[in-house]
Amino acid sequence: MPPSPSIDWPAVRAAAARLALPRTLLRGRAGERLGSGTGSSLEFQDYRPYAPGDDLRHVDWAAYARSELLAVRLYREEVAPRVDLVLDVSRSMAVTDAKLRAHGELAALAACACASTAADSRIVIAADGDPVPLRRPEDVERVLACDAAASALEAAHLPLRRRSLRIVVSDFLFPHDADALVGRLARDAASLAIVQLTLREEAEPGALGGRRLIDVEDRGAIDMVLDEAAVRDYRARFGRLRLALSRAARRSGARFVHVVAGTPVREVARSLARAGVLDPA
Secondary structure (H helix, E strand, O other): OOOOOOOOHHHHHHHOOOEOOOOOOOOOOOOOOEEEEEEEEEEEEEEEEOOOOOOHHHEOHHHHHHHOOOEEEEEEEEOOOEEEEEEOOEHHHHOOHHHHHHHHHHHHHHHHHHHOOOOEEEEEOOOOOOOEEOOOHHHHHHOOOOOEOOOHHHOOOOOOOOOOEEEEEEOOOOOOOHHHHHHHHHOOOOEEEEEEEEOHHHHOOOOOEEEEEEOOOOOOEEEEEEOHHHHHHHHHHHHHHHHHHHHHHHHOOOEEEEEEOOOOHHHHHHHHHHOOOEOOO
C-alpha cells in the first residue's frame, strides 16, 4: 500500500485560519469575487448604525471610543472564488514518516482555509486526470498516498483554471528552472502561493561519511562520501534553490514560504499567515 499520512484534525483545526484573498477584483466567467451588495469580503464600503443582532466583529470600536456611537462596517459582497490546491504526491514527499506527516498537516491547513470561504475548490495532483473536488477538509486524505514516480509539477501543463487562487505544496527537489516553473504556475492566476516543504536534513545535512544514496522516485543509487566539503557544496546548492524560488515568486507577484517538517502545526499556520497565504488570526 502506498504511504498516507495520519492527520491530527483537532490540532489542524485549532491552528487553521481563513484563506488570504486578494483585495482586487478577480474577473472571470465564474463571476467576480466582489459583488455590488454588502457581505463579508475584505474591501471596506461604508458604515451604518449598529442594530441588535449585528455581528460584533464588524463594529468599529475605534469610532465608538471617539464618539460613543456604535457603527458597523459594511463590506462589498464576497462571491465565491476558484481555488486550485496543487499537491506534490511524489515519493519524495514521503521519504520519511516525519515528512509525510508534515505534508498531511500542510494539505489539511490549506483545505481548512479553503473551507473557510465559499470557494469552488479543487485538488490538483496530476497533469492528466480530473482534479478532485474539495468540498470539505477531509477530502485531502483521498489524494495523499504519495507514491507517484515524479511530481506533477514537472509536467509542462497542469489543469489549472483561469483566474484561480493557487496554493502549491512541494519540496521542489526535482530539476527545474525556478523562473520558468513559477511563471507557468502563475500564468492567468488571480494569486499564487508557493509552499516549499523539506526535512531539516534535506536543507542542512551533516557529514555522514560513505553512504549509498537511493533516489526514492526512480530508484537509482549512487555511492558518495558525505564529507564536510560535499556537505558545504550541497548546502550552498540548496540555498540557491530556495533563493531562486523566492525571487521567482517575488517577480511573479506570488507568495513564498519555506516550511521545515516537524515544525508544530500552529507555528506552520503562523508562518503561512506571515507570508500572506492565510489571514492573520
